[in-house]
Amino acid sequence: MTIEEAYLKYINYISLKNKITTVSSVKRKFKNYIIPFFCNKKITEITKNDFIEFQLNLKKLNYSNSFYHEIMSVCNGFFKYLNLTYGINNIANEVGRIVYNKNEIKKNNNIWLKKDFKKFIKCVDNNIYHTLFTVLFYTGIRKGEALALKVSDFKNNSLVISKTLTKEFYNGKRQAIPTKSGKTRIIPLDLFTIIEIKKLIKYYSKNYENFNQDFYLFGADEPIATTTLDRKKDFYCKKSGVKQIRIHDFRHSHATMLYNKKTQIKLIQERLGHADISTTMNIYVHTNEVEQKRLIKKINLSRL
Numbered sequence: 393m394t395i396e397e398a399y400l401k402y403i404n405y406i407s408l409k410n411k412i413t414t415v416s417s418v419k420r421k422f423k424n425y426i427i428p429f430f431c432n433k434k435i436t437e438i439t440k441n442d443f444i445e446f447q448l449n450l451k452k453l454n455y456s457n458s459f460y461h462e463i464m465s466v467c468n469g470f471f472k473y474l475n476l477t478y479g480i481n482n483i484a485n486e487v488g489r490i491v492y493n494k495n496e497i498k499k500n501n502n503i504w505l506k507k508d509f510k511k512f513i514k515c516v517d518n519n520i521y522h523t524l525f526t527v528l529f530y531t532g533i534r535k536g537e538a539l540a541l542k543v544s545d546f547k548n549n550s551l552v553i554s555k556t557l558t559k560e561f562y563n564g565k566r567q568a569i570p571t572k573s574g575k576t577r578i579i580p581l582d583l584f585t586i587i588e589i590k591k592l593i594k595y596y597s598k599n600y601e602n603f604n605q606d607f608y609l610f611g612a613d614e615p616i617a618t619t620t621l622d623r624k625k626d627f628y629c630k631k632s633g634v635k636q637i638r639i640h641d642f643r644h645s646h647a648t649m650l651y652n653k654k655t656q657i658k659l660i661q662e663r664l665g666h667a668d669i670s671t672t673m674n675i676y677v678h679t680n681e682v683e684q685k686r687l688i689k690k691i692n693l694s695r696l
Contacts, residue, residue, distance in 0.1 A: 393434060393435055398470075402470055403418070406469075418466050418469075426470075430446070435480055438483065440487050443483050444487060448490070468484040470484070502635065503648050504641070504642075509529050512629065512632045513529075515631045515632040520616075521628075523610070524621070525625070528639065530581075530585050530646065532643045533553055534643060534665075535639045535640065536558065539610060539621070540556050540557040540615070541608065543607045543609055551578070552578060554570070555571060556568065556569060556571050556572065571665060577662065577665050592609070625639055
């Protein structure tokens with residue numbers, strides 16, 4: 393059996409136990425990195441030396457430590473499956489992980505302050521993207537959750553978050569699955585965001601004859617592609633002169649903004665949809681330069 397044949401069986405196996413998004417991630421790593429390296433080699437012919445060469449090949453690509461570890465986790469899961477099913481040694485586990493980019497400086501997630509976002513949003517000249525970026529910054533919802541929103545999800549001046557859009561297609565359309573937590577949450581909106589969303593819906597109703605409540609809030613009859621969203625964000629960052637951040641960092645920025653406004657952590661947790669409050673604190677809440685200066689000022693005053 394070749395590694396590609398074994399891969400297809402493995403995908404069928406993990407599809408029974410994992411979310412679509414997890415399976416999609418495994419597929420991408422196999423198709424982009426694992427299968428191209430091992431080609432049609434039989435699974436019984438892969439040696440420890442082959443796997444070490446595979447690791448060294450990845451090192452040449454200069455990926456981050458976290459991404460390298462993701463690929464290694466996929467390999468370990470695959471060879472564990474081969475071991476359980478066909479009695480083949482788990483060479484990924486036996487070889488272990490090589491020391492990879494040991495001098496890599498771990499970067500904190502970038503965030504924008506409100507002044508950064510205001511500078512950015514002034515340059516966004518498309519009403520759909522203007523509203524989308526506003527929602528992302530002032531609600532903290534995930535990219536997939538925003539792209540999955542329908543007009544019908546805008547209710548009582550709030551957004552109903554019940555699903556997320558995946559990268560997978562079914563019958564030519566992107567698939568929507570339940571949120572990461574599996575729960576529906578209601579996100580109350582500020583007045584300015586409410587007005588902007590209402591204007592966008594009015595724009596759809598005037599310009600689309602087939603407008604209905606099943607329209608995507610961002611994209612009308614079809615959702616915006618994630619790659620297109622990233623490209624637009626990069627373009628407007630460059631145009632406005634603000635630092636580049638990821639779309640996911642809009643979420644970090646929102647959480648940090650709420651935290652700096654002394655919002656209760658429990659409220660931030662519920663707004664972001666985290667099952668564990670420690671996730672909110674450890675990952676999504678960041679101090680900024682202004683807060684650091686305030687801290688030093690307090691220490692200075694305490695020494696008088």
